[in-house]
Every structure is written in C-alpha cells, then in structure tokens.
Amino acid sequence: MSPVVTTEVCPLADLLLRAAHSHPDRAALILPSARASYAELRAGALSIARSLLAMGARRGAHIALLIPNSVEYAQALFGVMLAGCVAVPLNTRHRAAELGYIIDHADIFAILTSRHDEDPADLHAVLEEALRGAGSDGGRRRIALVRGEAPGIALGRRAFLRLGEAVTEAQVESVRRCVRVRDPALIIYTSGTTAHPKGCVLPHEAVTRGPVERARHRLSVGDHDVTWAAGPLFHIGSLAPFIGSVGVAGTFLTDSWFDAGRAIRLMTEHGATLAWPWFSAIAQAIIDHPGFAPERFATLRHLFLIAPPALVDRVQDLLPETEILQACGMTETAGIFALSDRSEDRLSRSTTQGKAYPGVEVRIVDADSGVDLPDGHMGEILVRGYNVMDGYWADRARTDQGIDADGWLRTGDLYTRLPGGSLVFAGRCKDMLKVxxxxxxxxxxxxxxxxxxxxxxxxxxxxxxxxxxxxxxxxxxxxxxxxxxxxxxxxxxxxxxxxxxxxxxxxxxxxxxxxxxxxxxxxxxxxxxxx
Missing domain, CATH: 3.30.300.30 (ANL, C-terminal domain)
Structure with a gap:
C-alpha cells in the first residue's frame, strides 16, 4: 500500500511559528557572512510586524521588499506575513523606471529596503530615483530600511524598529489569526512578452501547500534537511524551496550573489541534502569549478536541474548517489506543477520534465483552437489546481485571457505528454520558430x-x-x-x-x-x- 500523503494548508506565517517552537536553536538560514536561528528569525519578523502595524498597515496592505538575499529579507518576508499583509518582492536588479512602474501599479503601502555593502547596487539611490518618476503619491510612500542606515527618503532601521514599541505581540497575534488560506500572500511580478511586468497574486495555500508537501514527503532525508538554492528570494524558483525548508524546520543555504566557489564551500561545510541549481549555467559553473569534487557532496540526495540531456547525463555520472530531478514550473503556478517520479529511470530524467504533481491537473491543447491533443503531440500546456494564481493584480483583461472560466491557466509553454504521463518541454509558444x-x-x-x-x-x-x-x-x-x-x-x-x-x-x-x-x-x- 502506498504511504498516505495528507494535505496540509496554512498561512505562511504559521510555518515560521511552528518551526521556531519545535526547533528554536536550529539554523533557519545560513549565508557565507550571516546566519539566523528559528528563534532569531521569529524575533526579527515580529519586530518588523509590530513596526508595520505602528505605521498604520492594515490587513491586506501591500508591502514591497527591495532587499537582496539576507537574514533581513527573511525577517521582512515573515514580518509582513505576521502583520496580515501581502509581500511584493522586488527584483534588486531592476532599474528605477521598472521599480517605479511596479510601485505605482501594485498600490504599495510601504517599502522595506536595504543599504549594505553586499547589496548588488545602491538600492536606496535607485529607489529615490524610482519614486521621483512615480505617480503623484510616490513621495508620500512609507519607506524603511531593515538593513542599514542612510539619510534621505528612508527611515533608518533603528528608527523603524522603535516604532514597533507601541504595538504589543498580542496585537500582532490578533491580526495574524484572521488570515485565511485563500487570502493573497504574495504578488510577484514576472516579465513576459508585454511592455510591463504582470503581478501574479498568489494565495497562502498556493505558496505553502506544494513546497511543504514536497519538502516533507518527497525530498526529506530525515529529521534535519539542509537545502541550498542559488537564486534570489524575490524569484519563485528560490522562494518556494525556502518556504518548503521552513515548513519542515530545515536549514536553508543561500547567498546574496552567485559564485560557484562560495556555493561549493557553503554546501560542503553544512552538508547540503537538497540542491536547487535549477538552470544549466549555474550547474555548469559548479561542476566546472576547480573546487568541485564529487566526494564533497556525499550528503546530497536530491538535485533539481532543468538542462539539456547532455548536461543532465554528465551530472548523473558525477553524482551517481544523488537523485536528479527535473520539473516544470512558473510564477503563475507558485513554482512547480510537475516533478520527476521516484520510479523514473535515468533516460527519463535526462529527457523529460516529470509528471503532473498530485493535486494538479494538466492538459495539452492546440495553441490556436484550444482542442485537446492526444499523447505524443506537442501543444500548449494548461494547468489547473490549488497552486494556480488568483490572477494578475489590477489587470482583469490579462487575467481573463490567462485563466478561463473553468480555472485552466494558459501557460504559454509548449509541451508533449508521453503515454506514461511524462512531460517534455519544447519552449515558450513564442520560442516556437516557423521555418x-x-x-x-x-x-x-x-x-x-x-x-x-x-x-x-x-x-x-x-x-x-x-x-x-x-x-x-x-x-x-x-x-x-x-x-x-x-x-x-x-x-x-x-x-x-x-x-x-x-x-x-x-x-x-x-x-x-x-x-x-x-x-x-x-x-x-x-x-x-x-x-
């Protein structure tokens, strides 16, 4: 009999509170130059939640995060959740014009940002420029530093946290307990073929249910899982694994930028059991680095890699004791919607991108007519399930174009479904050439x-x-x-x-x-x- 996988759904903040209660001293997040235990992550998040409420944030308010991967980013994310608000992670590589558009479009109540030597740019200066070009309300938005101090438009970290002294923990708890699992948790802006990015509204169920279920039942190696991810936490490809790690009280390894040597040292020093290099360039840089040696990854049991078969085969040769997994995912589906089965052989892991994840439905249709296609035929993949976004923020027209009346999301991705259910990615519809x-x-x-x-x-x-x-x-x-x-x-x-x-x-x-x-x-x- 197959093991029973029970469905667990909860608001995002609850994951942190549970982990901090069960493993307060365990490292929740480790970077090369910083770390935080679950108790420290909870304390920092609570302080930020108190300050947001003191600022006047109400349940459902949109709080932007312009912070690179750091302890402060994690504390800010969960602080927003504890305050019953919606987090809007911003790309730290965006220019002022891009940030200005999103800040205006997303109806931002407050912006939490950083002024630190490890920031990829002078975020404070870019934000000042963005707000000068923003709408009429741009200059009146509430801006606070959760990392660092700086004169100018932002409230420094110390002053921001002092605001929270007027708000009790009980007041935070009262707000948190009102959050529902289908309330919005995140609005993540994703670029596409249109002139401006679109804000994917992701409810708490979408961003917690799949990542935590996979972390607990599919990817766990025991009592303490150690997860490494290469990407920025404003991107769903790294944020979802981080949420899964917190959901099982694991330890999450990351960095404020990617460097293959630093990544190898971080994974080997802390015994990573699960790695998410995701894309070819990242995996290639690691295995080609002089510091790479297979024996240094003896603890690694699972590795996600979306890459051409030749690279997947090479990684499988180098790490024969590690299960190589392929997957399908996108921001609109809160990350993964298909994943390799345990039973899949080496060839399947090299040439297919997994099967629809339990609880998620997929269809392959003709991109023009919408007619379902038989297995073996390439077409656009449609996705339906708990993980699909509620829609694009403040854009009913694009939402109606993207999600039909029956809840099917048009992904814009081309796939072929094989008779056994495995999916083969063929690119974006716009990447299909007509020669x-x-x-x-x-x-x-x-x-x-x-x-x-x-x-x-x-x-x-x-x-x-x-x-x-x-x-x-x-x-x-x-x-x-x-x-x-x-x-x-x-x-x-x-x-x-x-x-x-x-x-x-x-x-x-x-x-x-x-x-x-x-x-x-x-x-x-x-x-x-x-x-």
Missing part, C-alpha cells in the same frame, strides 16, 4: 548544440527571413580552453538534425555578455540584438 511552414522548437536545436563537447551554453532564437518567415540563429558560449568555428558547429548540427532546424548563424558569447533576467538568459534581448 518555411515547419515548426521548430528552440530547445530541440539547443540540445543538439549542447551535445558538442566545446559548447557550454546554447540559446536559439528566430531571425526574420523574407523567404522562410524566420530562421534559427544560435548564441553560444564555449567551454574554457575550447575552440570551434561557426562552420564546424553548423556542420555538427547538420549531421544531427533536419536541414530546416540547423542554425543559419552562430553568435559566440562570453560569460559576461549574456543578457540576464532574474535567473536565466533573456531571449527577448537576444532577439533585439539580432534586430
């Missing part, structure tokens, strides 16, 4: 390029063509010390793929030249470069 009437999935060409031993990273986009509508062009970064010319790399593809799939040109890139979004290469910027 002389033939469909070409960019990911298919990228996988062929990645088979060449000289290729480190490959990204394929379409270039307009008068005769064929568009043709594939590849952007490629080579491995250190390896060389290959454009003609030779095109010949490699021609020997392995139909002629219409072969790149018409290769653009060689260095590591520093890739245009990046929060966690991955920005293909829109690559298309713009071709234009």
């Amino acid at each position: 002389g009437g033939e469909n070409v999935a960019a990911t298919e060409v990228e996988a062929v390029l990645a088979e060449h031993p000289a290729v480190k990273i490959a990204e394929v986009v379409g270039r307009p063509d008068i005769r064929l509508d568009e043709v594939p062009v590849a952007f490629v970064e080579l491995r250190a010390g390896r060389t290959i010319g454009e003609d030779a790399l095109i010949a490699h593809c021609r020997a392995r793929a139909a002629g219409y799939k072969v790149p018409r040109a290769i653009v060689f890139m260095t590591d520093a030249e890739w245009p990046m979004s929060a966690t991955k290469i920005d293909k829109r910027a690559l298309r713009a470069r071709l234009a």
Whole structure:
C-alpha cells in the first residue's frame, strides 16, 4: 500500500511559528557572512510586524521588499506575513523606471529596503530615483530600511524598529489569526512578452501547500534537511524551496550573489541534502569549478536541474548517489506543477520534465483552437489546481485571457505528454520558430548544440527571413580552453538534425555578455540584438 500523503494548508506565517517552537536553536538560514536561528528569525519578523502595524498597515496592505538575499529579507518576508499583509518582492536588479512602474501599479503601502555593502547596487539611490518618476503619491510612500542606515527618503532601521514599541505581540497575534488560506500572500511580478511586468497574486495555500508537501514527503532525508538554492528570494524558483525548508524546520543555504566557489564551500561545510541549481549555467559553473569534487557532496540526495540531456547525463555520472530531478514550473503556478517520479529511470530524467504533481491537473491543447491533443503531440500546456494564481493584480483583461472560466491557466509553454504521463518541454509558444511552414522548437536545436563537447551554453532564437518567415540563429558560449568555428558547429548540427532546424548563424558569447533576467538568459534581448 502506498504511504498516505495528507494535505496540509496554512498561512505562511504559521510555518515560521511552528518551526521556531519545535526547533528554536536550529539554523533557519545560513549565508557565507550571516546566519539566523528559528528563534532569531521569529524575533526579527515580529519586530518588523509590530513596526508595520505602528505605521498604520492594515490587513491586506501591500508591502514591497527591495532587499537582496539576507537574514533581513527573511525577517521582512515573515514580518509582513505576521502583520496580515501581502509581500511584493522586488527584483534588486531592476532599474528605477521598472521599480517605479511596479510601485505605482501594485498600490504599495510601504517599502522595506536595504543599504549594505553586499547589496548588488545602491538600492536606496535607485529607489529615490524610482519614486521621483512615480505617480503623484510616490513621495508620500512609507519607506524603511531593515538593513542599514542612510539619510534621505528612508527611515533608518533603528528608527523603524522603535516604532514597533507601541504595538504589543498580542496585537500582532490578533491580526495574524484572521488570515485565511485563500487570502493573497504574495504578488510577484514576472516579465513576459508585454511592455510591463504582470503581478501574479498568489494565495497562502498556493505558496505553502506544494513546497511543504514536497519538502516533507518527497525530498526529506530525515529529521534535519539542509537545502541550498542559488537564486534570489524575490524569484519563485528560490522562494518556494525556502518556504518548503521552513515548513519542515530545515536549514536553508543561500547567498546574496552567485559564485560557484562560495556555493561549493557553503554546501560542503553544512552538508547540503537538497540542491536547487535549477538552470544549466549555474550547474555548469559548479561542476566546472576547480573546487568541485564529487566526494564533497556525499550528503546530497536530491538535485533539481532543468538542462539539456547532455548536461543532465554528465551530472548523473558525477553524482551517481544523488537523485536528479527535473520539473516544470512558473510564477503563475507558485513554482512547480510537475516533478520527476521516484520510479523514473535515468533516460527519463535526462529527457523529460516529470509528471503532473498530485493535486494538479494538466492538459495539452492546440495553441490556436484550444482542442485537446492526444499523447505524443506537442501543444500548449494548461494547468489547473490549488497552486494556480488568483490572477494578475489590477489587470482583469490579462487575467481573463490567462485563466478561463473553468480555472485552466494558459501557460504559454509548449509541451508533449508521453503515454506514461511524462512531460517534455519544447519552449515558450513564442520560442516556437516557423521555418518555411515547419515548426521548430528552440530547445530541440539547443540540445543538439549542447551535445558538442566545446559548447557550454546554447540559446536559439528566430531571425526574420523574407523567404522562410524566420530562421534559427544560435548564441553560444564555449567551454574554457575550447575552440570551434561557426562552420564546424553548423556542420555538427547538420549531421544531427533536419536541414530546416540547423542554425543559419552562430553568435559566440562570453560569460559576461549574456543578457540576464532574474535567473536565466533573456531571449527577448537576444532577439533585439539580432534586430
């Protein structure tokens, strides 16, 4: 008989309170230069919640977080939750104009930010510029530093926390107990094909149920799990694992920026049992680093990796005792909606992205007609379940376009479902090239390029063509010390793929030249470069 997996749903703040009660002295969060126990995380979050209420924040108020990965970020996130408010994590790489748009659009009550030597930029200065260009209310928004002190528009950390002395813990508790599991917990803005980012409204059930269930029943190794994630906590790809870690009172390892050497030292020093490098470039940097050695990862039992088969195979060879998992996910689904089964073999783990996660439904449909397609046919994947966002903030038109009356989310992603239920990712609908009437999935060409031993990273986009509508062009970064010319790399593809799939040109890139979004290469910027 299969083990019973019970459903647990609770508001996000409750996860921290439970972990702080059961394991107060256990490290909740560790960075190379800072750490916090669960008791310390709770105390810091409570102080921030008291100060927010003293500022006048009411249940459901939108609180923006412009803070890099840090103890203070975690305390601010849970402080917002304890106060019954909604957290709006902001990308610390955004420019002033981008921040100004989101701050205006998201109806922000207060902004919690940072002024610290490890910040990726002068966030305080960027925020000042953003608010100068914001709407008429921009100058009156409440801004406080939860990390550091600075003159200017923001209330310093000490002064902000002093505000909370007028609010009791009992008052915080009274507000927290009113939060419902389908109330909004987060609004995470995600970029797409539109001019402005869209704010995904994610309820507490969506952001806690799946991550905690996976952490407890699918990914746990025992009483104490140690999770490492490479990405920023304003991104769902790292925030969801962090929430799962808190849900099982685990220890979460991260950094304010990614450096392969620092990541290796952090994971090996603290015995990581679960790792989320997520994307090819991050995994590649770790296994190619001089400090990498398989024996240093003896405690690692699970590793998430979305990458071409050649890289997945290489990682499986290097770490044979680690279960390599692939997954499907997006911000609109609060992270993962499909995941590798325990029973899947090596080939499946290299070539598919898992199966629909229990409690989540998927359909594969023709992107134009919406008609369901049989297994083995590529189409747009639709998702329905507890994890799907409630909609896009303050945008009824986009919400209605994205979620139908029956609750199915149009993801804009292309997949094929195999007869056994495994899903194979084929790229975004907009990444599907039409070459002389033939469909070409960019990911298919990228996988062929990645088979060449000289290729480190490959990204394929379409270039307009008068005769064929568009043709594939590849952007490629080579491995250190390896060389290959454009003609030779095109010949490699021609020997392995139909002629219409072969790149018409290769653009060689260095590591520093890739245009990046929060966690991955920005293909829109690559298309713009071709234009």
